[in-house]
Amino acid sequence: MEAEIKGQLEVIKSRAVELISEEELAKKLAGSLRYNRPLKIKLGVDPTAPDIHLGHCVVLEKLREFQDLGHVAILIIGDYTARIGDPSGRSEARPLLKPEEIERNARTYVEQVFKILDEDKTRILFNSQWLEPLKLEDIILLSSKFTLARLLERDDFQKRFRSGLPISLLEFLYPIMQAYDSVAIGADVELGGTEQKFNLLVGRDLQREYGQEPQIILTMPLLVGTDGVNKMSKSLGNYIGVSEEPQEIFGKVMSIPDSVIIDYLELTTDLDPQEILRLKKGMDEGSLNPGDVKRMLSRKIVQRFYSEEKAREAEREFNQIFRDHELPSHIPELFLSSVIDLSDGKIWIVQLLRKAGLANTNSEARRLVEQGGVKINGETVADVELELNQDQLKRSILQVGKRRFVRLI
RNA sequence: GGGGGAGUGCCCGAGUGGCCAAAGGGAGCAGACUGUAAAUCUGCCGGCGAAGCCUACGGAGGUUCAAAUCCUUCCUCCCCCA
Numbered sequence: 001m002e003a004e005i006k007g008q009l010e011v012i013k014s015r016a017v018e019l020i021s022e023e024e025l026a027k028k029l030a031g032s033l034r035y036n037r038p039l040k041i042k043l044g045v046d047p048t049a050p051d052i053h054l055g056h057c058v059v060l061e062k063l064r065e066f067q068d069l070g071h072v073a074i075l076i077i078g079d080y081t082a083r084i085g086d087p088s089g090r091s092e093a094r095p096l097l098k099p100e101e102i103e104r105n106a107r108t109y110v111e112q113v114f115k116i117l118d119e120d121k122t123r124i125l126f127n128s129q130w131l132e133p134l135k136l137e138d139i140i141l142l143s144s145k146f147t148l149a150r151l152l153e154r155d156d157f158q159k160r161f162r163s164g165l166p167i168s169l170l171e172f173l174y175p176i177m178q179a180y181d182s183v184a185i186g187a188d189v190e191l192g193g194t195e196q197k198f199n200l201l202v203g204r205d206l207q208r209e210y211g212q213e214p215q216i217i218l219t220m221p222l223l224v225g226t227d228g229v230n231k232m233s234k235s236l237g238n239y240i241g242v243s244e245e246p247q248e249i250f251g252k253v254m255s256i257p258d259s260v261i262i263d264y265l266e267l268t269t270d271l272d273p274q275e276i277l278r279l280k281k282g283m284d285e286g287s288l289n290p291g292d293v294k295r296m297l298s299r300k301i302v303q304r305f306y307s308e309e310k311a312r313e314a315e316r317e318f319n320q321i322f323r324d325h326e327l328p329s330h331i332p333e334l335f336l337s338s339v340i341d342l343s344d345g346k347i348w349i350v351q352l353l354r355k356a357g358l359a360n361t362n363s364e365a366r367r368l369v370e371q372g373g374v375k376i377n378g379e380t381v382a383d384v385e386l387e388l389n390q391d392q393l394k395r396s397i398l399q400v401g402k403r404r405f406v407r408l409i
Numbered sequence: 410g411g412g413g414g415a416g417u418g419c420c421c422g423a424g425u426g427g428c429c430a431a432a433g434g435g436a437g438c439a440g441a442c443u444g445u446a447a448a449u450c451u452g453c454c455g456g457c458g459a460a461g462c463c464u465a466c467g468g469a470g471g472u473u474c475a476a477a478u479c480c481u482u483c484c485u486c487c488c489c490c491a
Binding site for chain 1 (some may be wrong): 435437439440443446447452453454458459
């Protein structure tokens with residue numbers, strides 16, 4: 001049994017940033033093995049963004065590992081807490097969500113999450129179930145267990161406090177509510193990104209208050225977004241969604257700065273650390289082309305959510321467009337008749353770009369033309385005033401930039 | 410309750426009467442180059458069929474030939490004192 005515990009600990013600790021605490025976890029694991037009782041691994045999710053992206057996957061993957069070790073994942077959809085909004089890592093309060101939005105987001109979330117989790121070993125709970133019935137009296141009791149000093153310990157609160165930025169009372173309630181989730185389900189372990197550390201710790205405090213054994217907390221690194229600067233997030237638009245098309249995922253991974261390739265290898269693939277180290281060395285010494293490493297990474301990521309075949313296809317497609325500057329295999333088509341006003345049979349290039357959805361405003365379309373970013377059948381359009389008639393456009397291919405194409409039919 | 414400060418373009422942030430569609434940075438977009446949608450460099454980056462015009466610096470009024478900049482008032486936020 002000793003060996004089994006050790007083995008599990010190894011798996012659990014891999015890639016994690018912090019484990020509080022290893023001894024307690026070992027004890028819990030021992031109990032779990034002895035009584036054949038799986039541990040309850042909690043992960044709270046905020047139904048604020050309707051798409052799961054690679055950043056979420058880091059934590060979800062860890063949860064999956066727990067499942068594979070025989071434990072049960074408890075996914076808590078923060079449908080109630082979402083009304084408050086988690087202030088973690090934010091410099092300002094988040095806008096409130098409407099109940100309908102929350103519901104819609106939660107549904108998408110659940111759909112996507114099983115790309116990673118084992119459905120049979122997952123329980124999904126909505127925290128409105130126990131938070132909604134709370135009376136003011138209960139909340140007063142709950143808040144009596146915390147002090148301002150304790151809550152202000154939190155890094156982002158402290159920063160905001162010091163720099164004179166507002167902290168809503170509501171936001172103080174958030175960690176308390178999240179902690180109450182742990183009490184409600186009797187969590188053994190709670191997972192989260194590093195920015196969640198404080199909230200997770202509050203869970204321990206509250207569980208103790210309620211006479212429960214405090215949960216173990218395990219924090220995972222945050223994945224940086226495609227911009228290579230900020231953490232991956234939907235709202236920053238630097239994310240790679242697990243439900244995106246293979247081609248899109250491949251391309252987005254190829255667009256990450258070389259400087260974060262290693263991070264991605266570590267956090268989004270199952271490559272062993274030795275291998276990653278070898279790749280890093282290779283790139284540092286110049287014996288490996290980062291572009292090639294990134295290709296491999298992109299392939300692995302696509303493969304993870306689709307298949308090896310799809311990954312290969314995506315790469316072929318990528319090479320075709322970006323390396324060989326050829327046309328993609330699939331080009332969206334647009335009926336000329338829906339674009340051209342038949343009365344005069346002609347259309348201005350700027351209008352055409354807008355109608356084809358390749359530019360949002362005339363100004364944007366003008367700019368694209370002026371900067372030489374627009375091509376028709378491979379020929380750069382040089383004149384902003386260019387007018388085209390139906391015959392010229394029939395079966396032609398309109399291209400903006402390197403990667404946006406429309407076939408006119 | 411009293412005193413002080415702040416609100417600028419997608420974000421951060423400079424600007425305190427005309428030279429301001431507003432410095433600088435980031436993001437984004439386009440071009441060049443390439444090893445990739447990397448890095449680097451260059452350009453663009455409110456809208457309008459664009460000469461010019463319109464909209465814009467928290468909201469509403471006002472002063473002025475002229476306001477992001479001055480005045481009044483309202484809203485929001487922050488700090489200090491109590």
